Structure formats: structure tokens, C-alpha cells
Amino acid sequence: MNYFTPLLIGNYIMLFINLSGLYIGLFKVNWKEANSNLKIFPFYISLSLLQLTLAMAPLFPTGIQIFKINSLEDYSANVFVIIEFILFCYFLKTTIYSQKIRFYISFTLILFPLFCFYYWIYLKSFSKFPAIITVAEGFILIPSCLYYFIELFLRPPTLELTKESTFWIITGILAYFITIIPIYIIDEYKANSPETLNGNLLLINTLAYCLFVVFINKAFLCWKKKVKL
Amino acid sequence: MLEEKSEIVILIIGATILMLILFSFIITILFMYQKKQIAFQNNIELMKFEHDKNIMQAKLEIQEHTLDIVSREIHDNIGLSLTLAKLNLNTLQQNNNDYEKINSSIELIGEAIKDLSDISKSLNPEIININGLLRVLEMEVSRINKTGIYKILMEITGEPRFLCSSKELIIYRIVQEALQNSIKHSKAKNVQISLNYKINELELTLCDDGIGFTENEFTSNHKQTRAGLNNIRYRAKVLEGKCQIQSVKNKGTVIFLSVPVKNELCLKQ
Numbered sequence: 001m002n003y004f005t006p007l008l009i010g011n012y013i014m015l016f017i018n019l020s021g022l023y024i025g026l027f028k029v030n031w032k033e034a035n036s037n038l039k040i041f042p043f044y045i046s047l048s049l050l051q052l053t054l055a056m057a058p059l060f061p062t063g064i065q066i067f068k069i070n071s072l073e074d075y076s077a078n079v080f081v082i083i084e085f086i087l088f089c090y091f092l093k094t095t096i097y098s099q100k101i102r103f104y105i106s107f108t109l110i111l112f113p114l115f116c117f118y119y120w121i122y123l124k125s126f127s128k129f130p131a132i133i134t135v136a137e138g139f140i141l142i143p144s145c146l147y148y149f150i151e152l153f154l155r156p157p158t159l160e161l162t163k164e165s166t167f168w169i170i171t172g173i174l175a176y177f178i179t180i181i182p183i184y185i186i187d188e189y190k191a192n193s194p195e196t197l198n199g200n201l202l203l204i205n206t207l208a209y210c211l212f213v214v215f216i217n218k219a220f221l222c223w224k225k226k227v228k229l
Numbered sequence: 230m231l232e233e234k235s236e237i238v239i240l241i242i243g244a245t246i247l248m249l250i251l252f253s254f255i256i257t258i259l260f261m262y263q264k265k266q267i268a269f270q271n272n273i274e275l276m277k278f279e280h281d282k283n284i285m286q287a288k289l290e291i292q293e294h295t296l297d298i299v300s301r302e303i304h305d306n307i308g309l310s311l312t313l314a315k316l317n318l319n320t321l322q323q324n325n326n327d328y329e330k331i332n333s334s335i336e337l338i339g340e341a342i343k344d345l346s347d348i349s350k351s352l353n354p355e356i357i358n359i360n361g362l363l364r365v366l367e368m369e370v371s372r373i374n375k376t377g378i379y380k381i382l383m384e385i386t387g388e389p390r391f392l393c394s395s396k397e398l399i400i401y402r403i404v405q406e407a408l409q410n411s412i413k414h415s416k417a418k419n420v421q422i423s424l425n426y427k428i429n430e431l432e433l434t435l436c437d438d439g440i441g442f443t444e445n446e447f448t449s450n451h452k453q454t455r456a457g458l459n460n461i462r463y464r465a466k467v468l469e470g471k472c473q474i475q476s477v478k479n480k481g482t483v484i485f486l487s488v489p490v491k492n493e494l495c496l497k498q
């Protein structure tokens with residue numbers, strides 16, 4: 001068993017970044033004074049760590065013996081995607097000012113789980129890696145993220161952007177989904193590609209996710225006091 | 230093996246391009262935001278300036294209105310009372326033994342009436358409308374020179390022309406304030422007023438040989454001088470002009486004012 005394949009190295013990096021993110025989120029942020037919408041991210045990183053552990057476990061011979069359920073990582077990935085979507089929606093809803101976009105987020109918050117349930121139940125795909133669900137999640141979240149930038153320029157420029165945690169997180173979400181959507185579409189429609197291609201595509205996904213967690217860490221480091229309006 | 234290597238190279242290139250795109254996106258956003266921030270700051274400063282200017286203008290208008298009332302009061306009430314007192318004394322003069330005392334009182338009252346009349350005129354904003362800036366300044370200079378204690382010189386260069394009466398009134402008040410400072414606080418004996426009419430601006434320089442002041446003195450003591458000089462600055466701001474005040478201890482003070490007079494459309498009869 002080669003423990004240093006590019007994909008595993010990517011996973012080690014992701015594990016390290018997630019752990020550091022959890023450490024920063026738990027111990028370096030003064031949560032009494034920080035903006036409340038940042039609070040979801042330590043929880044999100046914990047979930048991500050759990051998911052990563054489940055995804056990495058089958059790659060080790062002992063891991064398979066610990067998790068006896070077949071395709072456990074894919075089941076958990078399906079659940080993870082839906083929780084991730086809810087958390088991102090909550091974050092975007094508390095960040096964006098536009099009532100229309102807030103309504104759009106609320107609407108998709110109902111629509112997306114329905115789509116997921118349809119996909120899992122009728123297509124019996126709960127045990128499959130949720131590529132299409134992730135693509136749908138990305139397509140739903142990208143407009144809200146883009147609107148954040150539009151709103152950023154529509155509103156008076158009173159923020160110090162480099163110290164704005166929401167800016168880094170939304171940039172991270174946007175960059176992550178823009179990167180992985182083409183990968184997942186390719187992965188879905190070219191299922192008969194050679195194994196190496198799929199592995200490399202997954203590696204890009206891992207690296208994009210690492211970058212996203214780095215952005216979350218950056219957001220943690222520029223937490224700021226609550227502003228009473 | 231070769232195929233795997235080339236795939237890794239493609240992966241690295243892809244990841245690098247992705248990173249570059251991401252960073253250029255972030256930098257572009259930050260740059261654009263900063264640009265907007267600078268424009269926003271400039272706009273706020275401009276609005277603040279306009280707001281301050283409007284407040285100052287309102288203050289000056291109120292001040293002018295008050296001066297107008299004081300001027301009328303002096304002319305109509307105090308002046309009249311003194312004139313009546315003088316007339317009464319004139320009638321007393323014929324059948325009284327204290328001839329000299331009464332005569333001296335009449336003279337004093339006469340002087341008081343004249344002084345009050347001058348003050349009343351100088352306080353009245355209408356004086357600018359009637360006489361124009363140069364004439365009024367000449368009157369002010371001659372009024373002070375008459376005391377014999379101070380020597381005020383006025384020099385005019387360039388081609389004199391009429392400005393808006395509101396502008397001329399503010400310039401006149403600046404000169405009055407500066408003269409008052411020179412005489413009252415700087416204890417100056419000689420003051421030189423220079424007016425230089427340029428094509429697009431009017432330059433006013435006021436030099437005195439008074440005791441002057443240092444920066445520390447200006448900020449800590451001399452509340453009245455400070456208020457006077459601040460008034461000059463405020464008024465210069467209302468005129469959208471530049472004001473420089475330089476002072477050397479025991480040498481004197483120079484007040485320089487430059488007022489834009491471009492496209493001056495106000496005409497005087």
C-alpha cells in the first residue's frame with residue numbers, strides 16, 4: 001500500500017488545514033465579540049474533518065475493518081453536502097442585504113433538499129458520490145456569492161476588505177464551486193475515463209477545498225467586533 | 230509512467246492557472262474597492278466642505294444681519310440721543326457761566342456723534358453696495374489714520390474691478406478683522422494693505438509691525454486673536470480662497486489671502 005500517492009498527499013494537506021482551521025476557529029477567535037455568522041464555521045470544519053476521516057479510512061487496510069458499512073464515505077458525503085448547503089445558505093442570508101436574494105436563498109433552502117431527496121430516493125443514488133448534487137449546490141450558491149460582490153460595490157465602501165471575514169469566506173465559496181463544477185461535470189459524463197484522470201480531477205477538488213479552508217482560516221483571523229446597528 | 234508524468238504537469242499547470250485567476254480576481258476586487266473607497270472619501274470630504282461652507286455662510290449672514298441691526302440702532306437711537314444732548318447743551322451755552330465746560334462737552338459729544346456715525350457706517354452691510362470695496366477700504370483706512378496713533382497704508386495694483394457685493398463684503402470684513410487684530414492684540418503701529426487684482430484672482434496682503442506670535446502662543450493663549458484669525462480663515466473658506474497667516478515673534482504678522490474671481494458676473498451700478 002502506497003501511503004504517498006498524490007491524492008493521499010492532498011488529503012493529508014486537507015487534514016492539516018482543517019485541523020489548523022479548527023484550532024484557529026476554537027481558540028483564536030473571541031466569539032463573544034465576533035460576528036455571529038462566523039460561528040457556523042468551526043462546526044462546518046468539524047463536519048468536514050469527520051467527512052475527510054470517513055473518506056480516507058477505506059484507503060488504509062485497517063480503515064475498512066473499522067467502518068464495515070460499504071460506501072460509508074459516499075453516504076456521509078451525501079449528508080455532508082446537504083448540511084454544507086444549509087450552513088452556506090444561512091451564512092449568505094445573514095450577509096446579503098437584498099431582500100430578493102434573501103428570498104431566493106430561502107426558496108433554494110427548501111428546493112435543494114427536495115431535489116436531494118428526489119435524487120436519492122427515485123434514482124437510488126444515496127450510496128453514490130454526490131457529484132450532481134454538488135454541481136446543483138454550486139449553481140444555486142454561485143449567484144448569491146456573485147451578488148455579494150455586486151452589493152459590495154453598490155453600498156458605500158466603508159469596509160476594510162482585507163480584514164472583512166465575509167469577503168474571504170464568500171470568495172472561498174465562489175472559487176471552490178467555480179473550480180469543482182467543471183470537474184464534477186467531467187467526472188459525471190466521462191465516467192469511462194481512465195482511473196488516473198478521475199484521480200487527478202479529485203486531486204484538483206481536494207486542492208480547491210484546501211484553498212477554501214485556507215480562506216475560512218483567513219476569515220477567522222480577521223474576526224471583528226459585532227457592529228450594533 | 231510518461232503519461233502519468235504529463236498528467237501531473239497538466240495538473241500543476243491547471244492548478245497554477247486557477248490560482249492566478251483566483252488571485253487576480255481578489256486583487257481586482259480589492260483594487261476596484263479601494264478605488265471606490267478613495268472616490269467615496271473624496272466625495273465625503275467635498276460634501277463636508279460644502280456643508281461647512283454653508284454653515285459658515287449662514288453664520289456670516291446672521292452676523293451681518295446683527296451688525297446691520299446694531300448699525301441702525303446706533304444711527305437711529307444713540308446718535309439721535311447724542312444729537313439732542315448736543316442741542317440742549319447749545320441752548321444752555323447762552324445763559325450759563327460754565328461756558329468752557331459746556332463747550333468742551335459739546336465738542337466731545339460732536340466727536341462721539343462723528344465716531345458713532347463712522348462705526349455705524351462700517352457696520353452696515355449696505356456700505357459695500359453703495360460704495361464698493363475699494364472706496365470702503367479707503368474710508369476705513371482714513372478713519373483709523375485720523376486717530377494719529379496708527380499709520381495704515383493701502384496699495385492697489387492690477388486693474389481694480391467690482392466683485393459680487395457678498396464677496397466684497399466678506400473681504401471687507403476680513404480686512405476689518407485683520408486691522409482689529411493688528412491694532413488691538415498685536416499692538417502694531419504700521420499696517421500695510423496690498424490689493425493685487427489679477428485676471429482670475431484677487432490677492433490681499435496685510436502686514437503689520439506688531440508683536441506677532443508663535444505657534445504655541447496661538448494655540449494656547451490669545452483666545453480673541455485666535456478667534457479673530459479663525460474668523461478670517463472661515464471667511465476665506467466661504468470665498469473658496471486660500472489664506473495663509475505667518476507671524477514672527479516681535480517682528481509682525483502677515484496675512485495673505487487669495488480669492489478666485491474667475492467669471493465674476495456681478496455688476497455694480
